[in-house]
Amino acid sequence: MASDAGTAGELLVARDIGKRFGGIAALSDVSFSIRRGEIYGLIGPNGAGKTSLFNVLTGIYTKDSGTFVFDGAPLDDLKPDEVAERGIARTFQNIRLFANLSALENVMVGRHVRTHATVIGAIFRGRRTRDEERAIRRRSIELLDYVGVRRRANDLAKHLAYGDQRRLEIARALATDPRLLALDEPAAGMNATETAGLRSLLESIRRDGTTILLIEHDMKLVMSVCDRVLVLDYGKKLAEGPAAEVQKDERVIAAYLGGDVSLNLKGT
Amino acid sequence: MDTLIQQLVNGVTLGSVYAIVALGYTMVYGIVQLINFAHGDVVMIGAMVAYSIIAALVGAHVPLSPLAIVVVATVCSIPVCMVVGYGLERAAYRPLRNAPRLAPLITAIGLSIVLENVALIIWGRSPLPYPQIIDTITYRLTSHPDGATITNVQIAIIGLSIVMMAGLLLLVYRTKIGVAMRATAQNAQVAGLMGIDVNRVISITFVIGSGLAAVAGVMDGTYYGVAHYQMGFILGLKAFTAAVLGGIGNLGGAMLGGLLLGIIEALGAGYVGELTNLCHLSGWSHALALRCVDDPHLALFGSNYQDVFAFVVLILVLVFRPSGLLGERVSDRA
Amino acid sequence: MHAFFDTRRRPALVWIGLALVAAALIALPWALAGIGTAWVRITNLAVLYCFLALGLNIVVGFAGLLDLGYIAFYGVGAYVYALLASPQFGIHLPFWVILPLGALLACIFGMLLGAPTLKLRGDYLAIVTLGFGEIVRIFLNNLSTPFNLTNGPQGISLIDPFRLDGLSFAGTQHVLGHALSSPIKYYYFLVAVLLVVIVVNVRLQNSRIGRAWEAIREDEVAARAMGINTRNMKLLAYAMGASFGGIAGGMFSAMQGFISPESFVLVESIMVLSMVVLGGMGNVFGVVIGALLLSYIPEVLRYTVGPAQQAVFGRTLIDPEVFRMLLFGLALVLMMLFRPAGILPSAVRKRELEQDSADGQ
Known part of the structure; x- marks a missing residue:
């Protein structure tokens, strides 16, 4: 199993993922694979199971069936912190920053998982701890700069503007040195300018070698930035493929874009 | 066998009081997710007010039957507790309704200290002997001359508890305000949008819980024969345990939890000495055998550990079944 | 706040400041002894409360876990010291052996309590810790039969004072013409330990560990998603806090020479919690200020409330002790309503953050 999953190029392989809540199947037999270095879109109508898939992937929910293979090794029954350690970092749909920090x-x-200072180290603050602490600080400031909120570095997270909070959450996730960055609706609530900024941020993250899994409702953003897209509907995979192809898929249009098309028709 | 029956009777009596107090915790928790830490002290206020009224009526030689005096005292202490409960909610909890969870809990602890010390100023530091104006009549339950008994006070406590629980269930499930309470418990925001005055519902919940607490206070004082400014603390803690045991937020759970806890405590107190009797081990140690000659009841734990049982139950329930016996799964996941 | 301890940045100013503080701390007991030896003892207890409050601050302030049974760990430490250095069993070990033992045992108790309960929600945890505190007290009270371990409600007396290389902390020595009384010796010891504890607290807060705790306090789900093993970190906070309590208990035992279960009741837990809340949860210096305030105010009240009532009403209407508790209760409520962040919240924090921006550039 590990042999085919380890195929160069595939970072995450999901096979037959299933999750039920009571009698309702939130996810049934969802399979897909994400290639290294791509931006992979995850779309679908509200309640299609996108966030459930995220929560199953990052260990917040335990899945009922199926397997994830991440970077050649199975990723099953891990707790959220172990998933982060393996190299998957995420953001949350309803921003979950540490408000009073x-x-x-x-x-x-975010650097926690890649650093080592223990209680003893923290108390005695030897050379190694001090060096590590300096490195944490330097790297974190770099990341703030990278996402464009360095000027707000010393403000409490809760006092940041909405768009800045979204970006800060991305910086925090990047601080864990992820190989896969999973973003849950990062453009939600952003205006056009902010979304444009986000698009270029996503592109530079990809350029710098981090693969991205993106849940998003903003179709313009998804179509312009994603290499491939997975469409979920009622917890099932409806289509998967390059954005341009998926856009033309009749089932997708019927289930999902259909609503938009008819709206557009009415509008014109 | 007689010990068992006797401890069951005592346990059910005790459990009825716990259940009534637990209802106050569980109603408030169900609606505002707050542990009203001061609830036990409301019970204490109820007991104290009733004490003062009984003492005053008896002192003034009012021509009323003892039963009537107790009823009058109880009826008078109910509104006092209701006002206290309303005041607590209004002044200290309502402003913190959207604050982080720890804030109202710390406020509640503060209120508990305030209530206890106000009571200490009014009623003094020493335990007050509850006037035993009702003649205790003891009914024998078995043919054995020293066998298990039940008293009229115990019967009254159990009976009154059943009546109050039934009344509360009717209120919650058969009246308009009950519907509003249940709706608020489900989702306060949506209930508000549906035209329910959520603040009023919450106030009413506190008021009802406090009224029940007043009666529980009188029961406890009458049963044990003493009232004390700190009596609410342990009682409140046990009632909270009962509420958690049954499933906090669940009315039936509070009743079941209260009864079970009372029985567990009574049986525990009745049997722990025998169960941990070291003299069973006399064969292992000569020194032990010698001590057992003097005291055949030499036990590792005696009934003075009674209060420990409730806490052990609490910890076990929270660890193994935090949702309680009848509760739904409580989770604050993403 | 680490910048405060960074002597390289503003050497002269910091050294002068530290020298002044040191001089004041050295001179303080002599000044207090001038008013009355009682005030030196009161100060020693106040320092001990600072110690306790800082220990609880790790649990409540940093990690955000409400602990209402904290005094139990203090009790464990105190009884370990009392049992191993008193005529109770005729054992007389030196304090530098017992204090770590007490810390260790308290730490084990902390982990035993923490392991099964830390997945509970905050308010449940509070009640469980409260129950645990009561259980410990009930055991201390009753473990006199069938085997006399704790001597029950009578407590344990004639506990050894600290002895260091022949120097006993009890009694008075004459050094350079000054009478060094027992409380003054303890004062210097306690202040030295307190300074260490403050440094430890500040360093913990500004470390990888401290940040992980604060992240858990702010949002546990997000903290886990960032790779923090929340269970282990919470256990660590519990263990650290408990060990602090254990050490403080040992010092209390030695200093008082007598302990009984009365010293480890719920009200004490709540008092220490009030100190943390009043000072500002998570703010090390705020907590110290909170502890000092709540230690001294009651003593001041003791000397003023009674006489003031005598003067006004001709008799004592409200016992100063009751008055003190009333004030505690009201203070808790009012703090939560009007200043939930404590006495020392944003101002200090802001300064600290401005300093951060200075190194950021």
């Missing part, structure tokens, strides 16, 4: 401290928390 500064923006900088938020990102510094």
Whole structure:
């Protein structure tokens, strides 16, 4: 099993993922694979199971069936912190920053999983701890700069503007040195300018070697930035493929874009 | 066998009081997700007010039957507790309704200290002997001359509890305000949008819980024969345990939890000495055998550990079944 | 806040400041002894409360876990010291052996309590810890039969004072013409330990560990998603806090020479919690200020409330002790309603953050 999953090029392979809540199947037999270095879109109408898939992937929910293979190794029954350690970092649909910590401290928390200081180290603050602490700070400031909120570094996260909070959450996730960055509706609530900024941020993250899994409702953003797209509907895979092809898929139009098309027709 | 029956009777009596107090915790928790830490002290206020009224009526030689005096005292202490409960909610909890969870809990602890010390100023530091104006009549339950008994006070406590629980269930499931309460418990925001005055519902919940607490206070004082400014603390803690045991937020759960806890405690107190009797081990140690000659009841734990049982139950329930016996799964996941 | 301890940045100013503080701390007991030896003892207890409050601050302030049974760990430490250095069993171990033992045992108790309960929601955890505190007290009270371990409600007396290389902390020595009384010796010891504890707290807060705790306090789900093993980190906070309590308990035992279960009741837990809340949860210096305030105010009240009532009403209407508790209760409520962040919240924090921006550039 590991042999075919380890195929160069495939970072994450999901096979037959299933999750039920009571009698309702939130996900049934969802399979897909994400290639290294791509931006992979995950779309579908509200309630299609996108966030459930995220929660199953990142260990917040335990799945009922199926397997994930991440970077050649199975990723099953891991707790959220172990998933993060393996190299998958995420953001949340309804922003979950550490509200009363500064923006900088938020990102510094993200370095936790890649650093080592223990209680003893923290108390005695030897050379190694001090060096590590300096490196954490330097890297975190770099990341704030990278996402464009460095000027707010010392403000409490809760005092940041909405768009900045979204970006800060991305910086915090990037601080864990992920190989896969999973973003849950990062453009939600952003205006056109902010969304454009987000698009270029996503593109530079990809350029710098991090694969991205993106849930998004903003179709313009998805179509312009994603290499391939997975469409979910009622917890099932409806289509998967390059954005341009999926856009033309009749089932997708019927289930999902259909609503938009008819709206557009009415509008014109 | 007689010990068992006797401890069951005592347990059910005790459990009825726990259940009534637990209802106050569980109603408030169900609606605002707040542990009203001061609830036990409302019970204490109820007991104290009733004490003062009974003492005053008896002192003034009012021509009323003892039963009537107790009823009058109870009826008078109910509104006092209701006002206290309303005041607590209005002044200290309502402003913190959207604050982080720890804030109202700390406020509740503060209120509990305030209530206890106000009571200490009014009623003094020493335990007050509850006037035993009702003659205790003891009914024998078995043919054995020293066998299990039940008293009229115990019967009254159990009976009154059943009546109050039935009344509460009717209120919650058969009246308009009950519907509003249940709706608010489900989702306060949506209930508000549906035209329910959520603040009023919450106030009413506190008021009802406090009224029940007043009666529980009188029951406890009458049963044990003492009232004390700190009596609410342990009682409140046990009632909270009962509410958690049954499934917090669930009315039936509070009743079941209260009864079970009372029985567990009574049986525990009745049997722990025998169960941990070290003299069973006399064969292992000569020194032990010598001590058992003097005291054949030499036990590792005696009934003075009674209060421990409730806490052990609490910890076990929270660890193994935090949702309680009848509760739904509580989760604050993403 | 680490910048405060960074002597390289503003050497002269910091050294002068530290020298002044040190001089004040050295001179303080002599000044207090001038008013009355009682005030030196009161100060020692206040320092001990600072110690306790800082320990609880790790649990409540940093990690955001409400602990209402904290005093139980203090009790464990106190009884370990009392049992191993008193005529109770005729054992007389030196304090530098017992204090770590007490810390260790308290730490084990902390983990035993923490392991099964830390997945609970905050308010449930509060009640469970409260129950645990009561269980410990009930055991201390009753473990006199069938085997006399704790001597029950009578408590344990004639506990050894600290002895260091022949120097006993009890009694008075004459050094350079000054009478060094027992409380003054303890004062210097306690203040030295307190300074260490403050540094430890500040360093923990500004470390990878401290940030992980604060992340858990702010949002546990997000903290886990960032790769923090929340269960282990919470256990660590519990263990650290409990060990602090254990050490403080040992010092209390030695200093008082007598302990009984009365010293480890719920009200004490709540008092320490109030100190943390009043000072500002999570703010090390705020917590110290909170502890000092709540230690001294009651003593001041003791000397003023009674006489003031005598003067006004001709008799004592409200017992100063009751008055003190009333104030505690009201203070908790009012703090939560009007200043939930405590006495020392944003101002200090802001300064600290401005300093951060300075190194950021």
